Amino acid sequence: MCVDAGSSVVNEYVEAVKQLACDILDLLGEGLGLEDPRLFSKLITETDSDSLLRINHYPPSCTVHKLDHDDQCKLKGVARTKAGSGGNPAAGGRIGFGEHSDPQLLSLLRANDVDGLQVLLPDINGKDTWIQVPADSSAYFVNVGDLLQALTNGRLVSVRHRVIASACRPRLSTIYFAAPPLHARISALPEMVTADSPPRYRSFTWAEYKTAMYSLRLSHSRLELFHVDDDESGNGSKGK
Numbered sequence: 001m002c003v004d005a006g007s008s009v010v011n012e013y014v015e016a017v018k019q020l021a022c023d024i025l026d027l028l029g030e031g032l033g034l035e036d037p038r039l040f041s042k043l044i045t046e047t048d049s050d051s052l053l054r055i056n057h058y059p060p061s062c063t064v065h066k067l068d069h070d071d072q073c074k075l076k077g078v079a080r081t082k083a084g085s086g087g088n089p090a091a092g093g094r095i096g097f098g099e100h101s102d103p104q105l106l107s108l109l110r111a112n113d114v115d116g117l118q119v120l121l122p123d124i125n126g127k128d129t130w131i132q133v134p135a136d137s138s139a140y141f142v143n144v145g146d147l148l149q150a151l152t153n154g155r156l157v158s159v160r161h162r163v164i165a166s167a168c169r170p171r172l173s174t175i176y177f178a179a180p181p182l183h184a185r186i187s188a189l190p191e192m193v194t195a196d197s198p199p200r201y202r203s204f205t206w207a208e209y210k211t212a213m214y215s216l217r218l219s220h221s222r223l224e225l226f227h228v229d230d231d232e233s234g235n236g237s238k239g240k
């Protein structure tokens with residue numbers, strides 16, 4: 001569901017979370033040693049910024065599978081165990097939101113105290129593994145988006161994540177996706193490009209990225225469409 005800023009409560013929340021996103025982006029800009037540390041936050045404070053607020057509701061598995069209470073709790077036990085050790089949805093969990101990376105600059109997620117969010121990270125052997133993000137209703141989960149990965153030439157990475165809705169209780173989450181205006185041009189910042197680290201992605205506008213994104217499945221690594229091949233000078237267009 002997308003909220004079109006109808007109520008003043010939503011408006012107030014959006015203003016506050018936008019300010020938080022700006023503060024985080026400014027700290028990142030500073031940490032990366034950008035000439036203009038406020039460059040990222042300026043992108044989302046423009047009047048025509050394409051930021052949005054999304055509210056996700058994941059009904060409990062019992063509602064979907066019509067299980068009685070005992071079955072729900074058995075299912076919860078299985079799902080929790082499996083999620084903690086790699087997460088196999090087929091073993092009792094149910095995909096609530098499929099694997100993807102967030103396309104915008106930065107996402108700020110707040111959820112109730114029901115588990116479900118998982119991130120894909122390499123284990124000590126380098127094998128990609130789904131890791132459960134413990135639910136904490138008093139904390140924000142901050143996610144780098146594809147655009148920040150492109151602007152930083154891969155220094156910051158947009159992590160793949162998904163939601164397994166397997167609990168007895170519903171999960172509710174609110175995510176603020178901080179995005180630039182549609183016409184904003186995204187290309188690696190000069191500070192992020194060196195002889196050892198040439199531009200990884202060709203330049204694109206946020207509008208172009210969104211068009212490419214909607215033509216692909218959610219799980220597609222969309223930034224790869226704009227990846228510059230090793231033998232390209234920087235103007236190539238892989239997969240287009």
Ligand SMILES: O=C(O)CCC(=O)C(=O)O
Nearest residue numbers: 056097102117163173175
């Ligand atoms: O609902 C969640 O916990 C995460 C949802 C998500 O990843 C998204 O809306 O992009």
Ligand SMILES: [Fe+2]
Nearest residue numbers: 100101102161
């Ligand atoms: Fe997401």
